[in-house]
Amino acid sequence: MSEPAAVDDPVIDLTRVGAVAFGTDGAVTDTARGHAAAWKHVFDAFLRGRSAPFDIREDYLRHLDGRPRLDGIRTFLATRGITLPEGAPDDEPGAPTVHGLGLAKDRTFLAQVDAYGVAAFPSTVALLHELRRRGARTAAVSASLHGRRLVRAAGLSHLFDVIVDGADAAELRLPGQPDPALFQEAARRLGLPPARVAVVDAALAGVEAAGKGAFGLVVGVVRESGQADDMRAAGAGAVVADLGEVEVRGRVLPLSS
Numbered sequence: 001m002s003e004p005a006a007v008d009d010p011v012i013d014l015t016r017v018g019a020v021a022f023g024t025d026g027a028v029t030d031t032a033r034g035h036a037a038a039w040k041h042v043f044d045a046f047l048r049g050r051s052a053p054f055d056i057r058e059d060y061l062r063h064l065d066g067r068p069r070l071d072g073i074r075t076f077l078a079t080r081g082i083t084l085p086e087g088a089p090d091d092e093p094g095a096p097t098v099h100g101l102g103l104a105k106d107r108t109f110l111a112q113v114d115a116y117g118v119a120a121f122p123s124t125v126a127l128l129h130e131l132r133r134r135g136a137r138t139a140a141v142s143a144s145l146h147g148r149r150l151v152r153a154a155g156l157s158h159l160f161d162v163i164v165d166g167a168d169a170a171e172l173r174l175p176g177q178p179d180p181a182l183f184q185e186a187a188r189r190l191g192l193p194p195a196r197v198a199v200v201d202a203a204l205a206g207v208e209a210a211g212k213g214a215f216g217l218v219v220g221v222v223r224e225s226g227q228a229d230d231m232r233a234a235g236a237g238a239v240v241a242d243l244g245e246v247e248v249r250g251r252v253l254p255l256s257s
Helices: 032-047 056-064 069-079 098-116 122-133 147-153 166-172 181-190 204-212 228-234
Strands: 011-013 019-023 137-141 162-164 197-201 217-221 238-240 247-249
Touching (some): 011 217, 032 056, 032 098, 122 137, 122 247, 162 181
Parallel strands (some): 137 162, 217 238
16 A cells, blocks of 8 residues: 555644544554454345445445444445335344344454454554653544454553443444544543544544544544545545554643633
8 A cells, every 4th residue: 555645744742632532443453354344244145136245445434434333334225225124133133124234244243353353553552652651641432332342352451541432322322423422522531622632543434523523633544545535535634554653742731721
């Protein structure tokens, strides 16, 4: 993948922001590919005889990445002109309902996690350590119902002050991304206004959500070629291929009264 050209220097200035919220999949944990593979497995079986096969670049990245599972199903199927009944949480996995497809994807993805574990990006771990060394607070944000489980499986729980995931969104009835509600809840738990929080995300929906939420800085992480312009258009102030490119400056200053 070619390196994205930077819009601005990828710098997190801790004299301007006091915390950083990370969208987890693809930015912290190397799980986006697992999610994409699980979706392809489920949708290819469902689409057989109905529509063209699921395309990871066009379908996953544009319509599912970063969104709550059921929202992503509805959004993707709408692009194929398909409407399904909602069904219920106790549907059989793979049943031709929104819940049935979601449960099939969940089962497939968690089987991958159980078999292979969860890896973290080394450059992200290094950035987290540097941010915390300089006094910044950190949050992990995920639309997944299993966000906490994945952060814990990657051995990273100690590097985050706050974790907000899909289970929190369901309990609090927060709208899904690209609405900024998940990141705003993370900022609230961090005790800072959004303008004092930077957001790092590898999902287009997450970058768009942060852009809508007036956060102090939005850094888009491009793991697939061709996404850089979309990230910038969605609100990223800096675009990088790896978080090792991000420089941290200064130390956290107290909020003025």
